[in-house]
Amino acid sequence: MxxxxxxxxxxxxxxxxxxxxxxxxxxxxxxxxxxxxxxxRREGRSADTAVFAAGTSLREQGRWLDENHDLVIGLLDKLEDRVIGAHGIHVEPQPLDLEGNLHADFAGQLSALWAEWSIRPEVTGMFTRPEAERLLLRSALRDGEVFTQLIRGPVAGLQHSTSVPFSLEMLEADFVPMNLNSTAGQQVRQGIIVNAWGRPTGYKVYKNHPASLSGFSTDLKTIGADNMLHLAMRKRLHQLRGISLLHGVIPRLADIKDYEESERVAARISAALGFYIKRGDAASLDGEAEYSEPGNSRHYDIAPGMIYDDLKPGEDLGMVESNRPNVHLYEFRNGQMRAVAAGTRGSYSSIARDYNGTYSSQRQELVESFEGYNVLQQWFVGQHSRPVYRSWLAMALNNISIPPEVDRTSLYNALYLGPVMPWIDPVKEAAAWKAIVRGGAGTEAEWTRARGKSPQEVKRQRIRETEYNKEHGLVFDSDAANDKGATPDATNNEPDNTKSSKNDD
Structure with missing residues (x-):
């Protein structure tokens, strides 16, 4: 003491x-x-207070980087590829019959309706479902959040694009005002209406984008929480609004961009420099006045292999040497990109497009990075894909008849499949999966889904192929039933070495 x-x-x-x-x-x-x-440095503010102070600025910085920084463009593009993919989140309906088995016919009917709706699912009619999902993911990662209004049934001025009267209205984070707070009557926090438990019950939404060309409008509408999806990147408990995925790497990204631009400018200047003439002391110069008089400066057109022999007494010819481009730029830039990948759930190889290394090292990085992609994928499915499909199905069931043998408690069962981990060496990957299936540790359906395909569709195609081949007498290695080994006739035609030996005796 x-x-x-x-x-x-x-x-x-x-x-x-x-x-x-x-x-x-x-x-x-x-x-x-x-x-x-x-x-x-310490952070003692609440989550909402911290986001209120920095959320808008980080969102706008992230958008600028997405428009002007090649690394950020590549990072977000790769996250779109790995989380959503070219075909979007694949939804595979799984309704069961009363015995607990998949009702294939009804599942196929739902899949066909879902595929038709996926062609034009949103109110503008500009995007397919995979395109809309990629835009929503990019907005949520870059801006920190994005909103989607669920439009059900007849609405004045809106014509649904498909037979199912259900559409999506995608809204950027700007549509919900961050600075709107009120405790009188409704409890509004950062544009979101919450109850006493902090649960969102509604959203205050601008009717037009606040930065649109038509001019800023303060007109707001209220959308109930049942009709609004909020895809937000939350880092703390009790946090209502989302924060940009780039929040921890924005200073580093800005420094990388500035440094690369400086190096490029320095390299261009160095490439433009030629030679210089070094003069001796004043005593060795002849007619110093002629150098200082206007119009007497000497200019030369430099050409490859030229010989310069016009030096005056006391002058010497020197070449401008440059250490540009910097030989350490590549190493420094890669180190910074590794740090960027660590702070954004990305992988260094994908961001830098640097795929050097052995099969084992590449696969190790791919496995570790794909766990981060899976986290984002499950987040997107839970907050967007699943509620969208269930809301769509609720509207679709009003227009189709449900077979009596379908278990109605399983109507909303579905599998949600995103891009799977790509194969580095297809031969090794295929051999591993074959051993897993043959050993009983996996199923053919699991293998098919690992390739991003639908097991039912693959089975249907295989049945059609094998039946067609048998009907037309076609034999291929793809049908293992054709590989029966040596036939009895072939065995009988072989020479009997045993009899020959006895005769020789």
């Missing part, structure tokens, strides 16, 4: 003991103590 604690102990022993205890706690954690070489 120090001098101050001893002095306080005379007046208030409890206070003195508490102060001494807190001093010991601070001494036990060096990271809590500021020093000359360590800056102790």
């Amino acid at each position: 120090g001098f101050i604690e001893k002095t306080l102990g005379v007046v208030s022993p409890g206070w003195a003991a508490a102060r001494a205890k807190n001093r010991l706690k601070l001494q036990a954690y060096d990271a809590a103590l500021p020093s000359r070489t360590q800056k102790t």
Whole structure:
């Protein structure tokens, strides 16, 4: 106990003991103590307060980088590829019959309706479902959040694009005002209406984009939480609005861009430099005045292999040497991109397009990075794909008849499949899957889904192929039934070595 604690102990022993205890706690954690070489920066604000202060700025910076920085464009493109893919999140309906088996016919009917709706699922009619999903994911990752209004049934001025009266209205984060807060009547926090438990019950939405060419409008409408999906990147508990995925790497990305631009400019300047003429002391110069008079400066057109022999007394010819481009730029840039990948759930190889390394090292990186992609994929499915499909199915069931043998409690069962981990070496990957299936540790359907295909569709195609081949007498290695080994006739035609040996005897 120090001098101050001893002095306080005379007046208030409890206070003195508490102060001494807190001093010991601070001494036990060096990271809590500021020093000359360590800056102790702390965050004591609530999640909503922190997002309110920085969310809009980070969103706008992320958009600028997505428009102007090649690394950010490539990063977001690759996340679209790995999380959504070219064909979007594949939804495979799984309605069951009363015996617990898949009702294939009804599942096929739902799949056909879903495929038709996926052609034009949103109100503008500009995007297919995979295109819309990629845009929604990109907006959510770059801006931190994106909103989707579910439009059900007849709506004035809107014509649904398919037979199912259900459409999506995709809204950028700007449509929900960040600075709208109120405690009078409805409790509104950052444009979201919440109840006493903090659960969103509605959203305040601008009727037009606040930065549209038609001019800013303050007209707001209220959309109930049942009709609105909020895909948000949340990093803390009790956080309503999302934060950009780039929030931790924006300074590094800006530094990389500035540094690369400086190196490019320096390399261009170095490439434009030629030679210089070095003069001696003043005593060796003849007619110094002629150099200083206007119009007497010497200019030369440099050409490959030229010989210059017009030096005056006391002059020397020198070449401008440059250390550009910087030989360490590649190594430094790659190190920075590894840090960017670590802060964005990406992989260095995909961002840098650097695929050097052995099969084992590439696969190790791919396996580790794909776990991050799977996290984002499940987040997207849970917050967007599943509620969209269930809302669509609720509307579709009004227009189709449900077979009596279908278990109605299983109507909303479905599998949600996104892009799978690509194969680095197809031969090794196929051999591994074959061993898993033959060993009973996996199924053919699991193998098919791992390739991003529908097991039912693959089976149907295989049945059609094998039946067609048998009908027309076609034999291929793809049908294992054709591989029957040596026939009995072939065995009988072989020479009998045993009889020959006996005759020789």
